[in-house]
Amino acid sequence: xxxxxxxxxxxxxxxxxxxxxxxxxxxxxxxxxxxxxxxxxxxxxxxxxxxxxxxxxxxxxxxxxxxxxxxxxx
Amino acid sequence: xxxxxxxxxxxxxxxxxxxxxxxxxxxxxxxxxxxxxxxxxxxxxxxxxxxxxxxxxxxxxxxxxxxxxxxxxxxxxxxxxxxxxxxxxxxxxxxxxxxxxxxxxxxxxxxxxxxxxxxxxxxxxxxxxxxxxxxxxxxxxxxxxxxxxxxxxxxxxxxxxxxxxxxxxxxxxxxxxxxxxxx
Numbered sequence: 001x002x003x004x005x006x007x008x009x010x011x012x013x014x015x016x017x018x019x020x021x022x023x024x025x026x027x028x029x030x031x032x033x034x035x036x037x038x039x040x041x042x043x044x045x046x047x048x049x050x051x052x053x054x055x056x057x058x059x060x061x062x063x064x065x066x067x068x069x070x071x072x073x074x
Numbered sequence: 075x076x077x078x079x080x081x082x083x084x085x086x087x088x089x090x091x092x093x094x095x096x097x098x099x100x101x102x103x104x105x106x107x108x109x110x111x112x113x114x115x116x117x118x119x120x121x122x123x124x125x126x127x128x129x130x131x132x133x134x135x136x137x138x139x140x141x142x143x144x145x146x147x148x149x150x151x152x153x154x155x156x157x158x159x160x161x162x163x164x165x166x167x168x169x170x171x172x173x174x175x176x177x178x179x180x181x182x183x184x185x186x187x188x189x190x191x192x193x194x195x196x197x198x199x200x201x202x203x204x205x206x207x208x209x210x211x212x213x214x215x216x217x218x219x220x221x222x223x224x225x226x227x228x229x230x231x232x233x234x235x236x237x238x239x240x241x242x243x244x245x246x247x248x249x250x251x252x253x254x255x256x257x
Contacts, residue, residue, distance in 0.1 A: 048138060
């Protein structure tokens, strides 16, 4: 059986996850601006890979968020 | 202090850190579980960031869609601009290409040499002005400048060249036959 985390531990975990999510969102922002720039310059090669990378980032973020909720339910 | 909270892990800590008997009465009457409040605030902020992340994905997919639509449209049509000798050397002419409201500018740089570019500055879409003597297009909004012959940025904030309009002379008439964008 999994041991429930103490409040202090939960807080540390949430801060850690928040830091990772912030970094991923900044990466996505950079991806979006770079892709827009490429689109306007008609450099089509980067558009689809950038979209896939952004979707992967979203999936990671959603996974981390769902971990927070699962941790709180314990 | 709330008597039901016994373990240190569950204690509600006032924000100034002083013990409960030193706190004002209203705080004792309406105790707030600060650690829990902080946890929920961070969790909700993480949720907000994930929503932002979703918005970025929507933006990326919108770009993919716009790119697909642009490819489907294909090359723009051939369009008559003017008589080639109607423009004096050093003169310029504004025309619409490929669609209405796509403002472009034609410049006669020599007796047999013409250049045409989209008039939108690639920085923030202000209209550029040809300055033939200085061999440049000038953007008055942020002092940007582009080379008159190639359209590449030479000064100011723009990083991308102007969109070039491909020209052809047929029987003394100048035609726009396509557009060319360089990174």
